[in-house]
Amino acid sequence: MKAQLAIIGGGPAGLAAAIAAHEAGVRDILILERDRECGGILNQCIHNGFGLHYFGEELTGPEYAGRFIDMLKDTSVRVLSDTMALDLTPERVIHTVNTAEGYMQIEAGAVILAMGCRERTRGAISIPGTRAAGIFTAGAAQRYVNIEGYMVGKRVVVLGSGDIGLIMSRRLTLEGAEVLACVELMPYSSGLTRNIVQCLEDFGIPLYLSHTVTDIRGKNRVEGVTVSRVDENRRPIPGTEMIFDCDTLLLSVGLIPENELSKQAGIILDPRTNGPEVYENMECSIPGIFACGNVVQVHDLVDFVSEEAQLAGRSAAEFLQKGSKPAGRLITLTGGSDVSYTLPQKIRFDAMPDRIKLSFRVRRSFGESKIILRAGDAILASFKRSHMAPGEMERVTLPKKLLNEVSGNEIILEVKEA
Amino acid sequence: MQDIVIIGCGVIGAACAYELAKYNLAVTILEASSDVANGTTKANSAIIHAGYDPIPGTGMAKLNVEGNAMMDALCRRLDIPFKRVGSHVLAFTEEELITLRTLYERGTANGVPELRLLTAEETKAMEPSVSEEVKGSLFAPTAGIISPWELTLAMAEVAVRNGVTLKLNTPVTAIERRDGHFTVITPKERIDCRLILNAAGIHAGEIMSMAGDTPCETVFSRGEYYLLDKSEGDRVSSVIFQCPNRDGKGVLVAPTVHGNLIVGPNAESIDSPDTANTSRGLNFTRTQAMKSVPSLSIRDNIRNFAGIRANHSGEDFLIGESAKVPGLFNLAGIKSPGLTASPAIAKLAAEWVGKRLSLTEKQDFTDGRKVIRFKHLTAAEKQTVIAENPLYGRVICRCETVTEGEILAALRSPIPPTTINGVKRRVGAGMGRCQGGFCGPRVQEILSRELGIPMEEINLDEDGSYILTGRTKGEQIK
Numbered sequence: 084m085k086a087q088l089a090i091i092g093g094g095p096a097g098l099a100a101a102i103a104a105h106e107a108g109v110r111d112i113l114i115l116e117r118d119r120e121c122g123g124i125l126n127q128c129i130h131n132g133f134g135l136h137y138f139g140e141e142l143t144g145p146e147y148a149g150r151f152i153d154m155l156k157d158t159s160v161r162v163l164s165d166t167m168a169l170d171l172t173p174e175r176v177i178h179t180v181n182t183a184e185g186y187m188q189i190e191a192g193a194v195i196l197a198m199g200c201r202e203r204t205r206g207a208i209s210i211p212g213t214r215a216a217g218i219f220t221a222g223a224a225q226r227y228v229n230i231e232g233y234m235v236g237k238r239v240v241v242l243g244s245g246d247i248g249l250i251m252s253r254r255l256t257l258e259g260a261e262v263l264a265c266v267e268l269m270p271y272s273s274g275l276t277r278n279i280v281q282c283l284e285d286f287g288i289p290l291y292l293s294h295t296v297t298d299i300r301g302k303n304r305v306e307g308v309t310v311s312r313v314d315e316n317r318r319p320i321p322g323t324e325m326i327f328d329c330d331t332l333l334l335s336v337g338l339i340p341e342n343e344l345s346k347q348a349g350i351i352l353d354p355r356t357n358g359p360e361v362y363e364n365m366e367c368s369i370p371g372i373f374a375c376g377n378v379v380q381v382h383d384l385v386d387f388v389s390e391e392a393q394l395a396g397r398s399a400a401e402f403l404q405k406g407s408k409p410a411g412r413l414i415t416l417t418g419g420s421d422v423s424y425t426l427p428q429k430i431r432f433d434a435m436p437d438r439i440k441l442s443f444r445v446r447r448s449f450g451e452s453k454i455i456l457r458a459g460d461a462i463l464a465s466f467k468r469s470h471m472a473p474g475e476m477e478r479v480t481l482p483k484k485l486l487n488e489v490s491g492n493e494i495i496l497e498v499k500e501a
Numbered sequence: 502m503q504d505i506v507i508i509g510c511g512v513i514g515a516a517c518a519y520e521l522a523k524y525n526l527a528v529t530i531l532e533a534s535s536d537v538a539n540g541t542t543k544a545n546s547a548i549i550h551a552g553y554d555p556i557p558g559t560g561m562a563k564l565n566v567e568g569n570a571m572m573d574a575l576c577r578r579l580d581i582p583f584k585r586v587g588s589h590v591l592a593f594t595e596e597e598l599i600t601l602r603t604l605y606e607r608g609t610a611n612g613v614p615e616l617r618l619l620t621a622e623e624t625k626a627m628e629p630s631v632s633e634e635v636k637g638s639l640f641a642p643t644a645g646i647i648s649p650w651e652l653t654l655a656m657a658e659v660a661v662r663n664g665v666t667l668k669l670n671t672p673v674t675a676i677e678r679r680d681g682h683f684t685v686i687t688p689k690e691r692i693d694c695r696l697i698l699n700a701a702g703i704h705a706g707e708i709m710s711m712a713g714d715t716p717c718e719t720v721f722s723r724g725e726y727y728l729l730d731k732s733e734g735d736r737v738s739s740v741i742f743q744c745p746n747r748d749g750k751g752v753l754v755a756p757t758v759h760g761n762l763i764v765g766p767n768a769e770s771i772d773s774p775d776t777a778n779t780s781r782g783l784n785f786t787r788t789q790a791m792k793s794v795p796s797l798s799i800r801d802n803i804r805n806f807a808g809i810r811a812n813h814s815g816e817d818f819l820i821g822e823s824a825k826v827p828g829l830f831n832l833a834g835i836k837s838p839g840l841t842a843s844p845a846i847a848k849l850a851a852e853w854v855g856k857r858l859s860l861t862e863k864q865d866f867t868d869g870r871k872v873i874r875f876k877h878l879t880a881a882e883k884q885t886v887i888a889e890n891p892l893y894g895r896v897i898c899r900c901e902t903v904t905e906g907e908i909l910a911a912l913r914s915p916i917p918p919t920t921i922n923g924v925k926r927r928v929g930a931g932m933g934r935c936q937g938g939f940c941g942p943r944v945q946e947i948l949s950r951e952l953g954i955p956m957e958e959i960n961l962d963e964d965g966s967y968i969l970t971g972r973t974k975g976e977q978i979k
């Protein structure tokens with residue numbers, strides 16, 4: 084099979100990219116989605132809070148996804164659902180499998196990666212104890228509760244204060260479970276402030292910062308967990324153990340971009356984001372392959388996913404219509420010591436539009452502070468913030484004209500207390 | 502009246518059942534767990550040892566080398582993964598170089614083929630990731646890696662297909678003996694038999710007591726592991742041991758047949774057979790492993806687990822007919838290399854049985870087994886299996902690329918799985934980096950649908966390991 088543009092993943096990123104590419108004139112677009120329906124992770128996010136930036140109103144996850152799915156109806160975009168992309172080659176051949184067409188090789192003129200991310204598990208943090216039933220990643224529990232309609236436990240401890248864990252603390256409480264505690268290894272939460280207030284504080288669920296789970300009991304089903312305080316090096320402090328009698332442990336300990344296909348294709352990944360390195364137009368290290376959404380960087384707000392995906396969609400259209408961008412002057416963007424990552428990693432000066440958005444995350448919480456863009460000793464721009472936290476992605480706009488004036492090809496984004 | 506009751510369906514019980522299924526005998530296996538291979542057999546290093554560790558002249562030495570040599574043909578017949586990747590024992594000091602020489606001599610005495618003592622340079626050339634501190638190694642090309650639970654399952658399946666009865670969830674609680682035969686008692690029934698093969702692993706001593714024998718010494722020795730992501734799977738290409746010590750063969754780093762990297766075990770004597778992981782044990786394991794392979798990326802861990810050795814102070818397996826209770830054959834004290842020796846132990850057990858009962862071969866015995874592993878098929882083969890059964894086109898486990906077709910095939914096999922972990926052991930769904938976070942609920946749905954039992958009654962593993970606690974409020978109203 085052939086397609087001008089193949090998009091792997093039909094979540095909000097894939098959908099928005101498809102629509103943008105269609106608007107830019109591409110007609111032969113194929114979305115590959117392994118689930119029965121498009122919508123991605125949004126389908127299980129039945130809470131409010133989506134679309135404030137993008138649509139200017141508060142929608143639930145399925146409503147937000149539904150708007151994009153509706154927009155697709157009037158286009159020539161084809162969706163192959165229940166279809167898993169198994170392999171991707173640098174020549175942009177995608178190997179897929181489904182029950183109807185069987186095993187296929189799709190030759191694509193351009194490819195957009197929109198596979199989203201997956202959850203870190205117990206193994207990634209090596210929690211000691213038994214391997215009983217009743218240990219769930221928060222997203223898996225969310226699926227059981229919101230899509231399948233099943234309860235995962237009665238007395239719950241949540242490890243990790245990421246947004247999904249926070250949302251699920253509230254959800255399980257509303258469903259009649261008792262959420263005994265939310266335990267966070269770091270001295271700050273990695274979730275959005277609004278979620279801490281609305282999901283924990285409003286329900287009287289205690290948040291234990293600088294604590295972690297150090298043991299799990301129960302032979303067949305979880306019977307309890309031990310929670311200990313940790314020191315500055317995140318090591319448990321003996322003597323601080325608290326024991327919770329619970330039947331369930333929910334893990335919300337981080338998300339990892341899903342980049343198996345990118346690795347197979349030989350796309351260069353950034354160890355800081357765990358996603359592909361991208362240029363200013365969301366193109367990866369292999370020409371004609373673009374990426375957007377959680378596969379590139381873990382987003383907290385779907386609105387920004389849609390925005391990023393539109394850029395990828397437009398860029399893929401441009402690639403199909405005009406071919407590769409000229410190499411020319413290449414500028415790299417990196418972060419200072421308190422910045423965990425910056426995006427895009429590379430900017431092709433000649434191809435750059437008048438302005439581009441840079442996104443990044445800080446490593447620790449900041450109060451009144453400044454974001455500084457520097458090239459060597461020259462300060463290109465600085466932006467004020469009253470608050471920044473690791474749980475919230477930050478974005479700034481970089482106008483092209485600022486780069487006209489600098490000679491170096493390295494830009495550093497730094498953050499400082501004001 | 503059964504001719505033989507086998508107690509326990511770990512690798513030893515299953516190997517015996519497979520061997521005895523070839524003869525006209527009435528054989529029943531009683532297994533306490535909800536599945537086969539659910540004891541020590543599922544939680545070990547999965548190495549087919551070359552055979553330089555056991556003391557020359559012991560039964561263990563002979564059975565190890567014999568078992569090792571049987572593996573290629575056995576695994577090919579049973580269609581299970583086995584790779585002779587070879588092993589290195591590393592020496593870090595002059596003293597350990599002397600230990601290597603001792604092991605070399607032992608191995609040669611035991612009949613281990615092709616052993617070689619390598620210099621540091623030769624070792625590094627073969628295994629570039631090992632530490633710069635290495636002074637030399639003992640290389641054994643015949644060492645291999647295997648999937649212990651698939652081996653066990655395959656042997657048990659062929660046995661069952663050829664008429665052996667397997668009863669799961671059936672713990673033996675007492676044994677009576679009168680008029681030259683036994684009555685084996687379980688919570689569900691009493692089974693009369695002529696001979697007993699006691700393959701109850703770390704619980705073999707308890708079975709000995711039940712039957713009126715003097716129980717063997719059992720020291721529970723826990724070994725803890727890390728299983729790393731496939732991204733670490735080719736960190737080393739062979740099994741990297743350290744010099745053995747008082748507690749066992751030490752911490753190893755090895756590829757697995759599924760493409761991951763296994764790291765462990767430590768050795769800790771404990772009072773009760775508790776397979777929980779401990780931060781102490783894991784820390785020790787990690788530190789020791791880094792000594793062999795400093796570049797190891799432990800943060801790519803996907804799962805920890807622990808297994809219990811049936812240790813004792815002797816240098817050999819404690820196997821043979823009980824002196825006190827004729828007709829009771831104990832397969833006890835099967836510490837490492839029990840997995841390796843299992844097919845050879847089973848041959849021996851069949852010889853013992855042959856001295857008591859007449860062995861005539863079944864005319865209609867069918868050996869071997871074939872399984873479809875979708876991800877290992879070529880593109881054309883994939884197309885063909887999906888054309889025959891479209892469910893091979895539906896990927897359920899995305900990390901390991903396991904299809905619904907494979908899960909249904911397992912459900913129609915001679916020993917169908919009933920739990921999430923049972924499916925995992927048969928087809929690999931949930932073994933990958935997301936550890937069943939994505940496919941777990943889908944596997945549960947398939948089990949519920951195919952077994953005709955509600956979602957809430959599907960267990961992760963043993964009885965009591967329930968996953969769901971009821972319906973949500975919205976669903977209750979419906």
Ligand SMILES: Cc1cc2nc3c(=O)[nH]c(=O)nc-3n(C[C@H](O)[C@H](O)[C@H](O)COP(=O)(O)OP(=O)(O)OC[C@H]3O[C@@H](n4cnc5c(N)ncnc54)[C@H](O)[C@@H]3O)c2cc1C
Binds near residue numbers: 117385
């Ligand atoms: C639990 C949770 C709560 C959230 N809450 C909010 C909120 O309140 N407000 C807000 O604005 N944002 C929220 N977000 C963030 C937002 O939903 C995500 O950032 C957004 O869904 C990411 O979109 P995506 O398309 O990149 O990824 P996904 O939504 O994950 O979509 C990826 C899609 O790709 C498919 N796919 C992956 N691999 C393959 C393959 N190999 N072959 C075929 N298909 C494949 C997947 O099935 C999936 O449909 C939340 C996120 C989560 C996880």
Ligand SMILES: Cc1cc2nc3c(=O)[nH]c(=O)nc-3n(C[C@H](O)[C@H](O)[C@H](O)COP(=O)(O)OP(=O)(O)OC[C@H]3O[C@@H](n4cnc5c(N)ncnc54)[C@H](O)[C@@H]3O)c2cc1C
Binds near residue numbers: 537548672674700
């Ligand atoms: C940490 C560790 C690492 C090892 N590494 C290796 C290695 O790399 N290579 C190697 O060759 N060997 C290795 N071994 C040894 C090997 O794992 C064992 O020798 C082998 O698995 C023992 O098998 P088994 O069938 O005797 O015991 P098990 O697998 O424990 O089987 C015994 C079965 O009996 C059942 N049972 C118990 N009591 C009863 C009862 N009353 N009624 C009914 N059923 C009962 C149990 O449920 C269990 O299923 C290792 C062992 C450990 C612990």
